[in-house]
Amino acid sequence: MFVRGLKRKCFDGEEDIEGTLAGIKAIPSYNLQRQSLLDMSLVKLQLCHMLVEPNLCRSVLIANTVRQIQEEMTQDGTWQMINTQTTGQASLDRLVSTDILCRSSREQAEGKHVTSCGTFSKDFEGDQGQDISETMSTASSVQTPRNLQSNVWEMENPQENKGNFQKSLDQIFETLENKSPNSVEDLFSEVDNSYYDLDSMLTGMISNTKMGHCDGLETFSSPTNTASNSNCKSDLNELDHIVEILVES
């Protein structure tokens, strides 16, 4: 769950920067941590959409956290930077990395490159389960979190949801159009690396003085590793289940 090899030192800014190159790389900046927290929160919101109704309290709290981060990033000016990155590559990387986290472990084992992107372009007739649509829409809406919120809450209003769903899909199709057919395969041949990058970003989280009191790198005993892994696995299995239902219908 945690990146190996990081030094167990308190993050206190300048002293560590004077260290070795490895030391510099090991301690993420506040902005990077904040970005990781944002990514993690968005992933959590996506994985909310399981067979059982998502926990509304948890979703609200995560969405509020996302909003807080956005507000701070808007004040910082860093939010503007992300919004202007409309190049296909950057947005697709985001699509890919969040998509891969939601792929079922079975699909990955079989080496099928069945992607949410692929199924959409073939099967989209408005009948898709909300879960996959919201997976894609939240993935593409890292830049537009307003869509995110409406997707999360409108579980009980599929009619209203279709409007947002349509918008998000348009965005996805736009970015895909810019790519030649082969490059989609190329994109997914690089999948593993981007997966591990996001994973290491997520697991490289340490709290620093800005986020709270810090006493160095946290390591948790293995039982908590299995807890988070099994959460992820059960989430993936349930998403797999949803895909099964949709395919059968």
Add this chain to the structure above:
Amino acid sequence: FLGAGGGNDIQWCFSQVKGAVDDDVAEADIISTVEFNHSGELLATGDKGGRVVIFQQEQENKTQSHSRGEYNVYSTFQSHEPEFDYLKSLEIEEKINKIRWLPQKNAAQFLLSTNDKTIKLWKISERDKRPEGYNLKEEDGRYRDPTTVTTLRVPVFRPMDLMVEASPRRIFANAHTYHINSISINSDYETYLSADDLRINLWHLEITDRSFNIVDIKPANMEELTEVITAAEFHPNSCSTFVYSSSKGTIRLCDMRAAALCDRHSKLFEEPEDPSNRSFFSEIISSISDVKFSHSGRYMMTRDYLSVKIWDLNMENRPVETYQVHEYLRSKLCSLYENDCIFDKFECCWNGLDRQVEFSVIVMTGSYNNFFRMFDRNSKRDVTLEASRENNKPRTVLKPRKVCASGKRKKDEISVDSLDFNKKILHTAWHPKENIIAVATTNNLYIFQDKMN
């Protein structure tokens, strides 16, 4: 810390443990609620599989004066079944979220149990006699040949092995769009409230086809939703007063006499945020997971992620007391957010009524690593204890545990990094009259008693 009569510390001893021994926990066996009845004779648990198990305390054995009666299984029944909501294509979990006992009015016992959507009133009754000697039927129920009946007799009741039957008497359904988190029986013993994430409904125990909506915080536009209801409870003495807590750390006290829809609170309890502790997780850890009135009704206790707070109903701007449950987790909030532990909902409870003096003195709540904590409001002392099968000899006094937050770990201390976050104690209950506590780990129920001298 102070117990009855003052001056003596309570020493907690292991009494019993219920549940499977093996480490492989079946999902359905995860305990989701624990509640003593009003006399303390019965102890009910609900689990994720929708079952209710009721334990009954043995009558005190006069010869064994050094221990109170043991709790043994009295009744087990399937309260809720999994359902499927076809309209939304979603499962409705059968997990029992809460059990609340009604006070006993006759020979039978009644309790309310609820899952996410439906509340049920169960009647638990004993049968220890059965009629024998029917004229027209054999003992096994077959009808006798009328020509063989030559005499008449009056059927009589004869003793039989005790049978405990549970039957659903009322089903209160279809009133909640969101997940029910609380039920609370009013002091009039005729009505009760049920609260979900956005609404609170008032029911009459006799009427199942109607309920009154008394709180509704659903915004017109769901995109504007930023706060949900997390718990609700009726005042123990005033039947028109109730409180509900929110995910933003506020508690609202409402009076049903003021309006039909109580969306304007009578009082709002909120502690201003401490700017030095502000982080992206501040709101999440301020979310209140449980609220409980004291026996007198003068105070209420709330539990948020890191602390327990005692509020005086006459003071809205801050709690009168705050107790840190596991402050050493404050620096780990990011990891706890990642593994979702930060969303764990811990409950809290008051000590039972003292035999001689009626005041709420000690509060108890759970933590991780199968630890649970008690705070004595008078002496300001606190203790950390562990629910573990390793201390499982009856009358073994529990050894206080200590977590080492930082620095050099002393012998017998456990460091924060070694805590097992899968072993969480979310549900605890205190016998209403005696110093007996029930502590639920993931799938086991521990019963501890104070050491009687």
